[in-house]
Amino acid sequence: MTEATATIGLTGLAVMGRNLARNIARHGHTIAVHNRTHARTESLIADHGDEGDFVATESLEDFVAAIEKPRVVLVMVKAGDPTDAVIDDLVPLLEEGDIVVDCGNAHFADTIRREKQLEEHGLHFVGTGVSGGEEGALNGPSIMVGGSDQAYERLGPILESIAAQVDGEPCCAHVGTGGAGHFVKMVHNGIEYADMQLIAESYDLLRSIGDLEPAAIADVFADWNGGELESFLIQMTADVLRHTDAGGQPFVDVVRDAAEQKGTGRWTVQSALDLGVPITGIAEATFARSLSGHTDQRAAARKVFSTSPEDDTVEVDRDAFVDDVRAALYSSKVVAYAQGFDQIAVGAETHGWDIDLGQVAKIWRDGCIIRARFLGRITEAYADEPDLTTLLTTEFFAEAVKEGVDAWRHVVATAAQGGVPVPAFGSSLSYFDGLRRERLPAALIQALRDNFGAHTYQRVDREGTFHTAWAGDLSESEQH
Template sequence: MSEQAGTARATIGLTGLAVMGRNLARNIARHGHTIAVHNRTTAKMQDLLDEHGDEGDFVGTESLEEFVQAIEKPRVVLVMVKAGPGTDAVIDDLVPLLDEGDIVVDCGNAHYADTMRRTEQLQEHGLHFVGTGVSGGEEGALNGPSIMVGGTDQAYERLGPILESIAAQVDGEPCCAHVGEGGAGHFVKMVHNGIEYADMQLIAESYDLLRSIGGLEPAEIADVFGRWNEGELESFLIQMTADVLRHTDSGTGQPFVDVVKDAAEQKGTGRWTVQSALDLGVPITGIAEATFARSLSGHGEQRAAARKVFTTDPDEQRVDVDREAFVDDVQAALYASKVVAYAQGFDQIKAGAEEHGWDIDLGQVAKIWRDGCIIRARFLGRITEAYTDEPDLTTLLTTAFFADAVKEGVDAWRHVVATAAQGGVPVPAFGSSLSYFDGLRRERLPASLIQALRDNFGAHTYQRIDREGTFHTAWAGDLSESEA
């Protein structure tokens, strides 16, 4: 049922009824919660009541004042508006209407630094601010997303049961958790999206390799991805890839993927992930290259100019491969590179938690990503097990299961990257992931030369492997060494 606001009887409220907010409100109502709904444009609120009012108990409100009054204290207000200034504007309008102890929940893709700022801002008014990452897109919002909640324990006591009831469920457990205070929820969601960038780029590179070098057509590649989805690579994105590659454009009769412009857009979370990793000193090479690959795809004028100068006869870069063997090699390379991407992402979450004092349970993060979110995949269960068995794990790559998988696939991985280079097919995510793996396992890196050069031109000092201390060499003088 639905009705206009009167007395305060809604257990939760939601303002911002674009597609994500609308679907989330419907999900909440379907799970037995009375929800007050509001939108800056009243018509959107009324459309929701007219079309879906029979799905649950909605309380329609036309003004923010009416909206706030309709919610039981301590109030829980979900904000589902565009991240940035739009969120700040809604918060500024809400704060004067709220009472001490009320809870404001930002469910948008906010930058975690903004969430930390807003948390401090609302604390001054006696209010709880909860930055919450919601993953799963429109379908997830309606049918069960993965939810990463920040904020205080007190706020989660009031909010948690509602969000856990609407989240995706795996083995009777909700894909929703309180991951930490302050900006922890949005930080974890940001890294989730960074991993998503890497995952999608690796999938796209696999498709390109199978088509450009393997000679398979999109429908054949769809069948390959369909088979891969029956094994350890099983995931939401692998299944979606098969669906997209099977689709034929109704207007032209061509494979749908061939009529889509090859310029990938981004909303900023991948860029934020890379910027944060640089600040934290965490090498997330696969995620970074995936982000830069999207940027390159959008530089149409540069690409067109380069094609005029550097285009070569396709026969000059043709590489003969055993098609079936190459498909298997790409599968192994994809799996190994995917492990690297997730390992790097979890490294970043760990570093962010240490930097900001968040007590983030990495095993729990993997557990709530098992369903509802875009990067849900079979092997997230393996990651959960790894961090459950060893909470202080140095890197996922050294756990028995993933180490064995990488060892088994490393020769294929190298073959794929080498073949791509021979054939002129760009594989930035595959290549950078392999280089990261090689760098990680190498006993000596050429960083020793870099550090010596830094000392030479800038007296930045260096450390030695044979004794303790920090040293400087008089490069412009007698080459004597002194302890700094």
């Protein structure tokens, strides 16, 4: 029999799992490791066995037996059917009170389903979002933990010790029960989609209209990273734009312009539709990736609608335009984060999760892909007003948007004149304008719905629900 000496176990030793296992071992935890293909386990031990206490196991039975009770098993395999397969193999080997932790990019609905299934066996199932990519997994990710309070008592101290740290606080928290961990991670990824699209649109504007080369744009982003836009993605953008390939060309010019996605952006948009939350910036960012991949349609359109470069030329003051793009980027980022936190709030209410939005912002300050300076401001905003209606109305962000709105409008208008697509900038500005308008044209939409489908309407001058006899004498009747 294998002796139970490991504090925790991890199965699935692809890059993320391998790095997370190393991180755990480095922090003084004895970890049992397992992979379906044993060669990966052997490789981990051969390359990094001196970094901490690893218990290498070949069979799943030996793996489970090596973990102290109540066992904590981290699963780091591909989301979907592969995760279900691993869980199905694990369950017969586990005992009541053991904890299975899915650290992959699972859909939160799958997490809710799996939690119920394992509860029938007396097991805890914990959906956990881990953000930060390969580097974060190794050196300190941001960790969003779901599941039961009881499971977190056993699991939390380990994960908090390996997470990124800010001001002595771990970027790890029990964000809520059930599927809350994976839900928050899903929205994080949706915000990431918007953030990256806004950055890409900024680059395109600076190059297409500002007539700057990638190396010069890299300098612009590096400069922006020294101010309120400071973030991991802004710094990374400067690094990518400064890079040249072996032939001396800007690296960005040799990369095929078709962005891929693994599904979390789509899940975020689908969930928002179900919840009735308008996350327009995230949605447009997701659709922009889809459009980039429709290369045949794009080629066909270019043949029909091609224009000479002179047709779309717009004259701008370059320095002023650079500053306008910066202001537009910041305002649009505020909208993206505001929409994401709106979705988390409504999702928490719908599913009965007690999610502290300020705490979410706090654990996103480091370790994750969207880590940014202004997440500290978001933390403060929710600390001051836990029931905040929207981030856009807080004093700090409201002032920032007010200061930047003219530049924002100028950038979107200039992009339209120059034929440069800015779906995320444009939709974010429209969302902002929609929020602040006293009257929206939705009144006409509702009147039309009543006309063709008797869907009724409400009035601004008195209570009640009404219908007009559009096909008859146009009389109005109150509906009960």
